[in-house]
Amino acid sequence: MRLVSYLRGEAFQRGIHPPEEKHTAALPIRRLPFPPRVVVPLMQHIGKASRALVRVGDEVVRGQRIAEASDWLSVPHHAPLTGRVEAVGLRPSARGPWQEAIVIRAYPSATQQDLAGKPQDLEAMSRAQLIEAIRDTGMVGLGGAAFPTHAKFSVPAGAEVHTLVVNGCECEPYLTCDHRIMLERSEWLLAGIRYAMRATGARRAIIGIEDNKADAHAAIGAAIARLGTIPEGEIHAELVPTKYPQGSEKMLLMALFGAEIPAGQLPLALGMVVSNVGTLASLGELLPAGRGLTERVVTIAGSGVKRPGNYLVPIGTPISWLLEYAGAPEAKAKEVILGGPMMGQAVASLDAPITKGVSGVLVLSAQELARREKAKVYPCIKCGECVESCPMGLNPSMLGMLAARREYETMESDYHLFECFECGCCTYVCPSYIPLVQQFRVAKQILRERKLAAAR
Ligand code: SF4
Ligand code: SF4
Known part of the structure; x- marks a missing residue:
């Protein structure tokens, strides 16, 4: 299928251009200090909740598997901290309902190095073994969908994948974590793309990047040139015109190929699989080391934050701890949005943890909130x-x-x-x-x- 992005001179039909507000784009990724306690929900993904493998009082080391997948559409979870299991039970979630979770209290003197992983020879693995290794990392879509990555990369019998589409659009205002990942972790990203190509059988990978991130496009282009010829096939980085909601799979495939996914179907119907840059960069880092996902990059932004930026955050970190460190200790739950301002939702409790699918935490002022949630609603004037x-x-x-x-x-x-x-x-x-x-x-x-x- 031919690329059409700039040849067509447009992205997809309709959509909008909200103010970008990407003020954190120039701020390199920094590690957030480890919190004294993490809350790891067993349900952090689309599919079935995982099953706890630890009990109250157990000692765990960072990276140790603490929950196992309960069926095919489920993933394991790994300890984000070295410490002791304090509780296994119901805890508040960001959306409101309480969910089953494992609470770990950190040992203050622990180095918090991930010592649980075992390096593995990925070259010697079959496609099925590679899918199993991806599942062992506990990876889900880090762009927000939280769909188990191993399930996405498992091509059903009779189907074929020719193209891996790598989503580097990050079209939501404020969010810049994917932008920084493309700039700072391009080698891991390319490694992850190669594993994904092997797992799906795709012979071509196209990284779609919006043209407001030209520096990321250049950095990845240079990394692809350094990589040279690869046995998996070809990798290209493509610019697409900036427009919201280009980060959706349907819009990105339309922008790159002029191709429409049939109603109710997946990109697989077109012989494609779509994965986000953050997911693939994490796979590129974790898979060779045989490690599990214990942390992710999160954008913290909005005018209510004194120290906005892109932080490497242990999974399970309470939102309140993050806000205290980023300089918004007085933030109230109704002012805090998880994800971007367009599709994100206000958090129900600041005690809720950061989960695998959380790409941003926004603390919005009354003025910014008013733009998002208008108080007074008028009748429809049929303006179209x-x-x-x-x-x-x-x-x-x-x-x-x-x-x-x-x-x-x-x-x-x-x-x-x-x-x-x-x-x-x-x-x-x-x-x-x-x-x-x-x-x-x-x-x-x-x-x-x-x-x-x-x-x-
Ligand atoms: S929210 Fe739904 S109906 Fe509204 S513009 Fe988006 S896709 Fe269309
Ligand atoms: S047609 Fe009605 S619902 Fe649609 S934008 Fe205009 S006023 Fe709003």
Whole structure:
């Protein structure tokens, strides 16, 4: 399939250009001091919760496996700290409901080196063994989706993958962790891409980078040149015009190839697999060492933070600890957003931990919050702005009206509600401040619950 990005001179249809606010882009990744305690939820990914392997009182070393996968769509978890298991039980999650988690209290004198990993010979591994090794790292999509990486890279019998698409768009305002990873960890990224190509059988990898990160494109281009010829195939870095929500798989494939993923299907339908740069750079670091995922890069930003930046954060670090270190100790839960301002959600409790899928923590001022969550909602004036902005070609205005009338089944059957991937463009442009995307989330949840009840 031919690349079309700059040949077409446009990205994908519709979408928006919110203010970028990427003030942390020039700040190198720094390690956050280890917190005195971490909370490792057993459910940090799409799929089934993992099973705890430790009990209260057990001593654990950093990198040790503390939870095992419970089925194929599940991953193990590893101790982010050397210390003692203080509790295994329910703890608050960022979204509200309490979840089963392992609480570890750090030994203050421990060096916190990861000594649990065992170097492994990846060259000698078959594709199936490589998938198993990826699963052993506990890796999930670090771009926010948190889908188990080994499951994504497992190509079903009869299917074929020719292209690995590497997502380096990072189109959400404020977030810059992927940008810094591309600049500072390009060798690990290329190593991870090669493992992913071997695991999926792809002979070509295309790294899609938005043109507001030209320095990352140049750094990766130089790293590809240093790498030279590789047995796995070819790796290219491609610029795409900056536009939100290009970081979504559908939009990125449209921007790079002019190719549309059929409704309800995955990139696999086009012979492609999409993975984020942070995920692949972590794989490139962890796989050869036989280590598990114990930390990730998180952007901390927003005008409520005195020391914004990109921090290397142990998984399970309480948000409150992060905010204290970054200079926002007085932040209230309603001002703190996990992820970007477009798709992220306000946290329910600052005691909740950073999990594998969290790419950003934003502390927004009252003014920034007002831009995101308008207090007063006016009636729809049928201006059509939301229709013009929807990258999926949906009719958010009609969906909003149906949601208000609680006609959820019609939203699904006639207006393709489940094609909405909650990018928030329609809400952003609506002059009446109608919380469209919030209404769509609720409608989907109600429909899912009704279907479950009917199945029972
Ligand atoms: S309807 Fe869904 S996909 Fe379309 S703009 Fe709104 S949130 Fe995005
Ligand atoms: S943007 Fe808002 S006011 Fe305009 S048509 Fe859509 S829902 Fe109505």
